[in-house]
Amino acid sequence: MSSNVTPRGSEPKAHGREEGPLRAHCEVLGVKPSGSFWSLTLVAPAMAERARPGQFITLAVDVGGATLRRPFSIASVSQQGPRAGTLEIVFSGVGQGTHWLAGRSKHDVLDVVGPLGRGFPLPNRQVPALLVGGGYGAAPMLYLARTLVARGHRVDIVLGARTAEQIWNTVEAKRVASSATFTTDDGSLGTPGRVTDVLDDVAARAGTEVVYGCGPMPMLAGVSRWAAAMGLPSQMAVEEAMACGTGVCMTCVVPVRRKGERRNVRACVEGPVLNGARVDWDAVRSPAMAQRELDEEAG
Amino acid sequence: MSSNVTPRGSEPKAHGREEGPLRAHCEVLGVKPSGSFWSLTLVAPAMAERARPGQFITLAVDVGGATLRRPFSIASVSQQGPRAGTLEIVFSGVGQGTHWLAGRSKHDVLDVVGPLGRGFPLPNRQVPALLVGGGYGAAPMLYLARTLVARGHRVDIVLGARTAEQIWNTVEAKRVASSATFTTDDGSLGTPGRVTDVLDDVAARAGTEVVYGCGPMPMLAGVSRWAAAMGLPSQMAVEEAMACGTGVCMTCVVPVRRKGERRNVRACVEGPVLNGARVDWDAVRSPAMAQRELDEEAG
Amino acid sequence: MTTSSARTPAPPAASTASGPSAAAEPDVDLSVDLGGVTLANPIVTASGTFGSGREIDQFFDVGRLGAVVAKSITREPRQGLPTPRMVETSGGMLNAIGLQNSGIEAWLAEDLPWLRERGIPAIVSLAGNTVDDFRVLAERLRDVEGILAVEANISCPNVEDRGMVFACRTDPTREAVRAVAGTLSVPVLAKLTPDVTDITAIAAAAREAGASGVSLINTLLGMAIDPETGRPRLGGVTGGLSGPAIKPVAVRAVHQVHQALPDLPIVGMGGVTTTTDVVEMIRAGASAVAVGTATFGNPMATLEVLEGLRAWLAERGIERVADLRGTVRLPG
Amino acid sequence: MTTSSARTPAPPAASTASGPSAAAEPDVDLSVDLGGVTLANPIVTASGTFGSGREIDQFFDVGRLGAVVAKSITREPRQGLPTPRMVETSGGMLNAIGLQNSGIEAWLAEDLPWLRERGIPAIVSLAGNTVDDFRVLAERLRDVEGILAVEANISCPNVEDRGMVFACRTDPTREAVRAVAGTLSVPVLAKLTPDVTDITAIAAAAREAGASGVSLINTLLGMAIDPETGRPRLGGVTGGLSGPAIKPVAVRAVHQVHQALPDLPIVGMGGVTTTTDVVEMIRAGASAVAVGTATFGNPMATLEVLEGLRAWLAERGIERVADLRGTVRLPG
Ligand SMILES: Cc1cc2nc3c(=O)[nH]c(=O)nc-3n(C[C@H](O)[C@H](O)[C@H](O)COP(=O)(O)OP(=O)(O)OC[C@H]3O[C@@H](n4cnc5c(N)ncnc54)[C@H](O)[C@@H]3O)c2cc1C
Ligand SMILES: Cc1cc2nc3c(=O)[nH]c(=O)nc-3n(C[C@H](O)[C@H](O)[C@H](O)COP(=O)(O)OP(=O)(O)OC[C@H]3O[C@@H](n4cnc5c(N)ncnc54)[C@H](O)[C@@H]3O)c2cc1C
Ligand SMILES: Cc1cc2nc3c(=O)[nH]c(=O)nc-3n(C[C@H](O)[C@H](O)[C@H](O)COP(=O)(O)O)c2cc1C
Ligand SMILES: Cc1cc2nc3c(=O)[nH]c(=O)nc-3n(C[C@H](O)[C@H](O)[C@H](O)COP(=O)(O)O)c2cc1C
């Protein structure tokens, strides 16, 4: 393309740090499998600098007939050390695009847009925080945990999945948090059952005052309802099919109650982190929700 | 796909050699650049056994939104030695598909159909043959040359292109043929000008009795007209945009005169080798022809 | 819509007994009804994308398919349009063949006998430029044996209606369909174009005029221009868009017609390439599913989706493919 | 079609003076006429694919574009359809948003002032379910300053016509366009659906009713079904197909309308992603070209094709992009 086309973000900054997303072509530092996930690290210093826990990036994928980017939560950024200026995502291979990404190697270049969306708001006071992650949603929770711990918070983590190998990084969870609890549907790791089964215990033990979540929509609904019942504020990173990721297409909406009315807000710019108490979970119609309903119908 | 799906060709043969195309997943032995071309070698023993000079294969390419295969002339097959059971194509990078192919590496697996089409008919008598190749069309001409020489024919070769690096394998041409003449539009190799400029001389010297050609359609038209004027039989491997390569779609037709009528014959099954005297070159509307016309209009 | 088992040809030997792996096939009933005739399975070929059947029979026994739909034939041989006749596009292709074919006499003399000899269920596709063309073609077929059904390709220009395609308006649709269905006793499928304001109205007109079913969809009218030269990329200027790109339009058309006319058999097509594409079409309302452009990318495509469908149903414990028809779950 | 230079707003400062590389730009006249107003260049945004303009302004100065076409607005705020609202398809995507927007008052209060302040040429897109909706919206805009033109999105369901889309028939097209064009003095572009039997008849009706030009094409109606669950993949059941998959249909529609009505300005769109796509559209007959779905895959898409077009023309010594319009070279 013409050299006249300079994305704003890649222009030199005269006045220090700027806000907002960038578009850049970033080198892959590495892709490695871990459990049932892949971790992909990109050289993206400007994005790493701007990123906040809960934000995401979108990647262009070069697979048959795909015209849209794939969104991924930021799992970590490094500002110093040998990996300074890098940004990591953690993903599972579900379809064409993620399998293509899993096949990338060091030095490949990816077309990246980010950081996008509203991250997790951090509490003003040093209150104990309960972080709940499902599947790959654990990765951004660990990013948030490191940030909160660095700011002096007590952090307790609950991670859940169907089975043990779908729980991301138990080692890191134990290392960073005051307590780490795991649940699996099949009982292969930690408590058999769902994350919501253990929240009462953990919260009582930890003196939880704020709840954060990232994972499948049905899990977020459960955690939000639990938090509301406990009178705790909650912030949930939601996931909806996104065509643009930049706020221009209106495909990614989530129903939210505001001033007594239900409004559809764009998960990509007004979220992905939303106040769990405000989301109208009953009206959410994500594919995961629909699947859950079908499973329940079936028995 | 289901294991019930066994392409006929891959079934064990009870009665020795069978005719007709196969479909198979073939390993890449190697891809290497050479001049302005790439040479790609596939492990395809059954296809190599069936192949004849002038036939082609089609390759599935995994590039954005492409649903059709890419056709390539067979440039060589090896039946013995370290490369036994392999088949080679030579191609230039023109668009997405060929660039993707150029990026393949050893051990990648390609989806291949072939050998397809009607190859060059070989003379019954040991007459001197003149072989004319343009651009990558030189590669199948060398394959034909080796076959004819092995059958005791005198072979003279004329290869033409725009510029020197677009002439495929001058070394092999000189080695295999009684004479090898090169022409380039820019005079960077051999005689400046087009292949048709040198045919009179070569044919007079060689005592040519039959003419073969493979290359861009305007070149084939010129060679065929020259052969007709000289009273020589000619066989030309034509190139038309092909959707299926197997004879089922009718997209690849070339106008041919038969019994006083003009009929559109399928280049993929009734060709690609056609009797040069029968093709109605004035009615051929290939993109190359159209481009030539435009160039001429422009001056 | 009449039903007569007498119409059904003897089950073709090839499609039941042969195939290297018949013994391994799970026990699923793949048979479907197509307006009074039974197909052994729902996978058929899209007209004009499968040649005479012989070309692909080099790759596998085409007798395993539900039926072979022949390339549209006309009264007289046609040489079709000048090349280039195809352009690849994103997710699909444009073609402008102009109905090149050797005419009905050559088809009856050369192609049908091969299909009959092999016991392959044959659906013949007829095309014409006048209502009379359709009548004459149908009359010629009246006493011909070995034809399972007729597809009336009424997505071609009607010279008596300023070149507008028959299936663009209800009256010409009725006349062309009547010319065929009124002449023949085998089922007649009307092949419709999606390039209309309301395809359900056209389907209803076809049924009124005696069509036993409809084939949906023919290609969408499209065009491509060479940016450098300014020339249309097709010799015929405009052409038909097919392939995966059009699948959403095809599924929508099948769904709309099935919702409007639930009893009308539908042959669904348009971009079908994978097993799940077949399932999607059947759930939308297709009785049978035709594979077209996918055969160009993979000569085994029809067989692969047939075997894929069998496995898909078996894995889910669905015993009869016919039960899947129209099982889209609309909200509310 | 009236022409009035008074209508043309003062050239937006941003689009002429700014941009880091203005000095390096080759000398090509990119200006185009759009029914009486002049755009600095032919690249505009497709309604509903560019938000308010502010979102993409984070990536580059959107004032460099020919115009920003806003998301269609309605009389009252709308919450739109339930999710899922999009499905990726081969070469494209389906969307079913249901015209979610904050209503005309919010747009005038929040979005227009930003565009005006930045000097960005704004085309407002109006949508309604009755002719009266269109009239009321147009009246509300009558004395509003800073609007370059109005696009009447008449590809939406008309509740007074059994939910059939206005642009599916000539009479409702005329009425809706008249309601807007009869009320406003800025140029009115009628945005048409390709899902019709004869798009030239609809374009002619729009012109008769006072449209200064037409925007071609809106999305094609499509559908996708989840093979496992049988549910439609879109909350709205059916949705609009966009992206490269539909480009051949868009080029054909632009070509047909330009051949039938050579003087009518056309905003061409549908799958435009690359510089050569823009050239193809202009050669087919587009005066300006809108980029839609491509912005989702690449937030810089509009700017990249604008700069690509400038370079393409310069390399070929074409001094005025307006000269390229309609330069398709038909055979014979
Ligand atoms: C804000 C956000 C953050 C996400 N973070 C992560 C993460 O950190 N790790 C991770 O593994 N996945 C994450 N996902 C889901 C991830 O985007 C999808 O798994 C991925 O897009 C699937 O692409 P595919 O081509 O492999 O699958 P396909 O199923 O082939 O994709 C087809 C289309 O559906 C969309 N799609 C499919 N699944 C989802 C989904 N679950 N959510 C949204 N769109 C989907 C794709 O984007 C694509 O357009 C996130 C999604 C969102 C919206
Ligand atoms: C019988 C036959 C033999 C051929 N042998 C060779 C060979 O030995 N070496 C070689 O380099 N090329 C050969 N070609 C041309 C080769 O097929 C094209 O260069 C190739 O398909 C271009 O693919 P692409 O994706 O890179 O280009 P794109 O331009 O992106 O292709 C787009 C579409 O146009 C078609 N197409 C483009 N150029 C041609 C062409 N010249 N002829 C036919 N279709 C075309 C492609 O198949 C594809 O469908 C042969 C063509 C035919 C018909
Ligand atoms: C090259 C080609 C030739 C075709 N010829 C015919 C034809 O002769 N008669 C007909 O009814 N349809 C014809 N069609 C349309 C197909 O039968 C089918 O309706 C359409 O291509 C959509 O299906 P697909 O996307 O699976 O190809 C043709 C399509 C192609 C691509
Ligand atoms: C998500 C989305 C939302 C759209 N919203 C509108 C709209 O509000 N009004 C309108 O006239 N067209 C709307 N369109 C249609 C586009 O403006 C455009 O006509 C169509 O998408 C074809 O162009 P494309 O292929 O470049 O996207 C929308 C398209 C998409 C994909």
Ligand code: FES
């Ligand atoms: S993904 Fe487009 S608005 Fe959110």
Ligand code: FES
């Ligand atoms: S390429 Fe299909 S018939 Fe020749």
